[in-house]
Amino acid sequence: MYNAITDVRGVWVGYCTKISGSGKLRVGVGPVRTGVTVIMPHEGNVFEEKLAVGHFVLNGNGEMTGFVRDRETGTLETPIFLTGTANVGIVYDAALTYLIQQNPNIGISESVPVPVVAECWDAMGDTEGRHITEQDVLDAIKTASGGPVAEGAVGGGTGMRSYGFKAGIGTSSRILPEERGGYTVGVLVNANHGSRHLLRIDGVPVGEELLDYSEKRESGKSKSIIMVAATDAPMLPVQLQRLCKRLALGLARTGSVSTHGSGDIFISFSTGNRITKNSKEFLCVDDSMVSRLWEAAVESAEEAVLNALTSAPTMEGKDRRIYEGIPLDRLVSLMQKYKRL
Helix, strand or coil: CCCHHCCCCEEEEEEEEEEEECCCCCCCCCCCEEEEEEEECCCCCCCCCCCEEEEEEEEECCCCCCCHHHHHHCEEEECEEEEEEEHHHHHHHHHHHHHHHHCCEEEEECCEEEEEEEEECCCCCCCCCCCCHHHHHHHHHCCCCCCCCCCCCCCHHHCCCCCCEEECCEEEEEECCCCCCCCCEEEEEEECCCCCCCCEEECCCHHHHHHCCCCCCCCCCCCCCEEEEECCCCCCCCCCHHHHHHHHHHHHHHCCCCCCCCCEEEEEEEEEEEEECCCCCCCCCCCHHHHHHHHHHHHHHHHHHHHHHCCCCCEEHHCCCEEEEEEEEHHHHHHHCCCCC
């Protein structure tokens, strides 16, 4: 297995990364530090074979399109896209292009879907220039596959940072033992949140220990995180909503307090049922066993955030500002100091 959301059978991830230019910001020119990540919920046509979905908003200073529609119906009918705030409209429009190409009856005999596009503010580059194109989004969809998932400064995570360090995309998964159902829970995050002093790893106050690292200080402006969970356990929308709430516990383990200005928005889906026009049955796990799924979700969420941090190297942004990657050598020393290694 890959310790990734793609460990849930049928879930694919693709991305397009756009990095170009350096030096002083010139709106419409660069530097460009942005991208888009797409999560394909299964290998088929999700508009024709919908999945159960749940949501949770820990703090709502952000956006996820499709949220209201999906919450009302309890079903997911489009891929999930992660990108920068200024690119939401472009990605939404491109997603509709893809869905219409895949489903020619949309708008004629079928209702028009509402694509799920979630954002974080990727302020490292020329955000106002809106450098994502429709083709970038379609290319991200074409690259989607199972297997290993690129982490760090890639796709929608290209211009993100967390806890005062470079960050971006992170993912992780857990597999329950057979006697507990053998189900898989996978989480993928776009991490762009938190102040350095808050960072905790396995209880170690890493952020406080690294306050002296780098002369560049974060502005203190609140940021966001999008968390996406997938499972092959057949679940009702209300169970998936409950699972989403547990993602917040994993996030909290890393030190987040979900500040006033943060957009901390979570979505989860189950591949355990495919819902079509002719569906007559809907399976779900018994509530007596969901606590094991909660445990898997909490652990996966925590590790996904840490993987986003430890996978992202130092990057230069607009106006030659340096966004430091977390110093892995000092991190190892700190974990040894606190007897975690």
